[in-house]
Amino acid sequence: MSLSPEVLEPVPVADAAPVEKGVVGRSPGQLAWTRLRRDRTAMISGCTLLLLMLVALAAPLIEVLYGVGPHDEFKELLTRRGAIPLGYAGGVSADHWFGIEPGTGRDIFIRMVYGLRTSIFIALASALVTAGIGVTAGILAGYLGGWVDTVISWITDFALALPFLIFALAIMRPVEMRFYGPRDEVPVWFRVTVLIAIFAAFGWTSTARLVRGQVISLREREFIEAARASGAGLGHILFRQLLPNLWAPILVSFSLAVPAYVTGEAALSFLGIGIVDPTPDFGAMIFRSIAYLQTDPAYVFFPGITIFALVLAFNLFGDALRDALDPKSSR
Amino acid sequence: MSLLAVEGLTKHFPARGGVVRAVDGLDFTVRAGETLGLVGESGCGKTTTGRMLVRLLEPTGGRIVFEDRDITHLGGRAMRPLRQELQIIFQDPYASLNPRHTVGRIVAMPLTVNGIRPPGGVKKRVQELLELVGLNPEHYNRYPHEFSGGQRQRVGIARALALRPKLIVADEPVSALDVSIQAQVINLLRQLQRDLGLAFVFIAHDLAVVRHFCQRVAVMYLGRIVEIGERDEIYERPRHPYTRALLSAIPNVAKLGESEGRIRLSGDVPTPMNPPSGCRFRTRCWKAQDVCATEEPPLTGGVACHFPEGAS
């Protein structure tokens, strides 16, 4: 490519392509929000999530309004012989909207409300901790490179190589013994914390890998060099320059990690790890209900459909978020 | 007194099976307010040189002296005040601006990073800078994606100017732009150079642009300078065969060797991992003789050639 001398004559300095009028520009975040708002799926799934979380938060209030607590028992509503709820659809009635649990005779609706609380809390907290560790490790590995990268990447590989379920299964009990001895009651929050820790210990690797990849592709970008050329320190580069560019992948992986943890927690219940009776918990509930698929399908149906809706809403919202944050992909 | 002096500057990158001698002993100086063009084919080490000058890359050897201070291996903190004097403009206007920051924040970055509070505030200074590079100061709050390539490059220039540097390394600042926009940006740079008395190291592969902008020109080949001199000298009377070959590739500009016409270089550029012995250009040079293979020609009188043009 070459220029003719004529072209190179001085021309008045001016905006070649004037941007539309208006003083304040719209940030990529604002643009994403606008796109998200226009996305019907995103809005529906977002509202569903909001509703479910609201229900979870307002559990004690709902208990008061509903008039039944999660530990109240109604054994008189069960058959003596099979301990199956009397009446229609698993004991659905005006007093017990979703029926009652076979065996224990507890109200399914209010237990679901409280179970939602436990499950959502565990999933959100796990996703947060995971994201925190993963992002930090990913940024450090990606930006610093060299031996830091080698070490972090190796730890990632190592964590991936450990079979999650076997470790989760094996670790709960020794940890309990270590902190509570054999006689003290293990508080619910402690089990919850251990669960979160287990999820975090095994879950951070994927976020770390993702962030690392992003950082590596950003690291060589010239705006980073521009900052370095201006004398910016490591902190400025990592947190002011890099981090804002990582929000999209972090948010997306976060929104997809939450449903993964909801189902993960349920899967652990399936193996008998995790939250124990009588604490209401979705995973434990689903696990217990599966056995009643043939004899009390309503018991399977209500928690099953709710956890499905919860996970589906999270997945849909995560997808929509990805599309909104990265308009190039799909749609 | 020279603003910037470079002596034996070298950069070797470790690679599988040896080292890449990207830059292999450069000597040149830039005076205050002067524009030096650094030209050569892709991969000749221009960009590496530019990066080393602003200390984005650590030189393997040699010295960089800026305002009589040896800055070759200066640490981060000691380098800080000097960074303000020494700035860089990048090639890719899309990659050089943080997409998540507003233009105002981008231009202000050098100020915030160095903790400088200009009189009248950062915002005022940024708006002045935007105006200076021909952008609407009202666009302070806009994001890079809302601008065209040329406008973005102006933002990059404003950022480089924020600290009122004495020397700017411009690394192919226009090669990513459309031809018509190129002219505007070059003109802007020329104007700024005149108005602010800036010195430039202007890196380009496009000889026409360099001729338009630079007072002196250095031609690089395989990590070394083969010819350096005043613009007109180089363009009118190139002495190194490589310079001649480069110039002959420009149809309109070259008015050289009435008889020779366009010179086509044969063969590929040798790998910088294993450069030819003696004169590095000899493998593609039509004048090469035995001595070229054994002795490396020193850069004397602005040319590094055993058989320069006009000498015989």
Added chain:
Amino acid sequence: MRMKVAAAAALVLVVSAACSKTTEDGEEVDQTRTATGVIATDPKDSLGPAAEVPGATKGGTFTVIRENKISHLDPQRVYSFAGLMNAPLYARSLTAFKDDGKGKLTLVGDLAETPGTNVNKDCKVWEFKVKDGVKFEDGSPITSKEIAYGIARSFDPDLTGGPTYVQEWLADTADYDTKWNFKANKASLPPGLTTPDAKTIKFEFAKPRCDLPFALSLPSSAPLPPAKDTGVNLDNQPFSSGPYKITKHTPGVELVMERNEHWDAKTDPVRHQYPDKFVWSFGPDPDAGANRVIADTGGDAAALAFNGVPSALVSKVEGDAALKGRTITSPTPSAWRLTINTQRVTDLSIRQALNYAIDRQGLITVYGGTTVASPLTTLMPPATIGYKEYDAYPAGATGNPEKAKEVLAGKAPELVLGIGDDSTELGTQLKTNLEKAGFKITVRTIPADAKLDETKKKDNPWDIWLDQWAADWPSGAAILPVLFDGRSIKAEGNSNTSYFNNDAINTEFDRVLAMDPSAQASEWSKIDEKIMKEQAPAVPLFVEVAYYVHGSKAGGVFISSVFGYPAFVNAYVKQ
């Protein structure tokens, strides 16, 4: 789309179940099965062949479906219920129970001609004569030598598992394997055990051991030729003396047993050899096992789900008229109790208050309803010989918290309840139940698989926990002294998990144990009541009710009156 079909089918299921009203009906299980047991006095009882099962036909493959593998097959190590029910098919012992499946038990000679001769009538010397014509799977004859060797190898400490009665009685100490080292004395026999000739085997004890004929009905007295002893590896490929031999065994997956042609029906008073093959199919969980059998397809038509019908499925099976003829239900001798660690809970009034407070009906409901459990107020289950019902702490079906509070007299005892992590709902039930009576209960979960070992440790940290006991033979002798004789308490592996030790009771045990077995029965009932009234070292809860379903072609299965699990000696495949 497959998914849609599935969704539609699921919807149909949900809707159909939702639209049918669940009501309280169906007949209660007959809880009155009580055992009557005798030791055969007529040698004819010990003669083969066993009476033909009406309708039984030869041939076919009988399948037993079970979730987990049978823990041990080596006769000297067999002690699990599945193992005990399976062992008679390939292992014969000196004596055996003739079981009519309705509670009438007769102890007869199996390899022996009679269920033993009490030589001096003091239960200290016992003699058994081996039958003629009894053979191993390779056709070699079974003599007293191989039987004695089988008993000798049960002293080997490497062979974990299996009962220890005979070893302890012979050695007269719990440390039998140090008293007589099997590995160092393989060519000889343990003290007190002799084989005067190839047909005779003789036991001599320091103390009266009147229950010996019962104890020898366990497979640990099965014979083995020394040359066939492969040590711990025998566990996966035992050497057969019964009507079937193991032809293929893939641990955890499948166990195939085929006819042993050297077994002679004429020598065997209790076994048959109807199916060509018995196959244990391991893997499916209890739900899947029951579902397979209910589905009744292919080989599953001649199958039995050994894990029984899970309580969640019971109402489905009950509601299906087509399944009526394919279910077997019967109370079992397997009794659940809330064990009280008397080392920790030393206050009798607390133990009594627990007995008043207990809500048996609530517990049974959580356990799965009356189809799977039946309340119990005695230490011995009704299936014990000479059983007598009583309730030392009458408080009604759901307990009497007021009465419990009264007994507690203002105390609010803090107790730690250890519960297996597979039955946390039972823990919740107990906590809610007992706290109503003023107790403060801390629930601590224990991994289900470790629970048994842990609670059998003398210094275990829990105050109360659920325990289950099914006797090795239906006599009080195999229940009360085992569970409550304080002199047998050791550091680990205790059966006396109440860690209860009372001299008066121990003396009673000694007195009754020296009596003739036929005279013991009523005495045990008296001791049972005495222990509960005076000491209350446990809270009797319920007996398990067996609830099994089998395929339409499976026949001859009955619930063993000894162990309460399905017995296969009469099993056949309908042709």
Added chain:
Amino acid sequence: MARFLIKRLLSVSLTLFAVSVVSFLMFFALPKDPVTGMCPKNCNAERLERVRQELGLNDPKVEQYAAYMKGIFVGRDLGSAQGGKCEAPCLGYSYVNSEAVTDTLGRVLPVTLSIVIPAAILWLLLGVGLGMLSALRRGTLVDRLAIGFSLTGASMQLYFVGALLLLIFTYQLKIVPVPHYTSILDNPFDWASGLVLAWIALAFLFSAIYARLARAQMLETLSEDFVRTARAKGLAKRTVYGRHALRAAITPLVTIAGLDVGAALGGTVITETTFGIQGLGRTAVYAVRGGDLPMIMATVLIAAVFVVIANLVVDLLYAAIDPRVRLS
């Protein structure tokens, strides 16, 4: 290439070494004393101590670890209680199964492989196929159905789907036999029919993820210049999509597939439990529950080996599929 392989193999060995050390240390903290199950019938503290002594559990941990490693590489003698001489690779003796751990593994590994590998092929084909279809028919009903399918799958749980499939196809409709394992060498048809439900359930859940990924990748690739160029050059649609776009789109899928397969091989616990098939995963769970230390160690190591090998294969495949990736 050789250099790359050596480097990777070194890092792999290091990972496996670390996994073995960590699991070795960790499982000493198991709730159940590994000795309890090996204690003789008349167990007491003294006997327990003797067993511990015999098993070397009182030796320093380093020595125990060394002995274990020695067993793997040269074999060792485990004593009469554990079946005597144990040839290399000796992973110990499982007293729960009364057999050498390697025997158990030899039995359960083919089961897990038979579940995972066909399922993986199925979910990859289904996932990529659906993803491509919906990318090419973007915005149509087909696209929406495919997205719906994949999202439904991704939001379901295996034990739920599995229980439903079993109930409908095996117990109600009786068209699929009860899940079981037969060696493919004995009876390929029986092998397939016994595992088909597990494959379907796994494929349904996993293909969802792949369909979404494949769709996004495909759309991105379709908008890239080289595809447009190829189209402009007049290459047939089929060639362009089939050769160029698919190849570019599939690369990132391979990574995830590798990881998933590796992880699935080590952890089909839930699949195996749901369908009542005795594979590696269930063996591992039983081992943890029963405190069967040698078995736990072995299953953890095997699972780790699978993941690590899958990673290695992915790296190599990457290079094969996408020439842009250089092995370095």
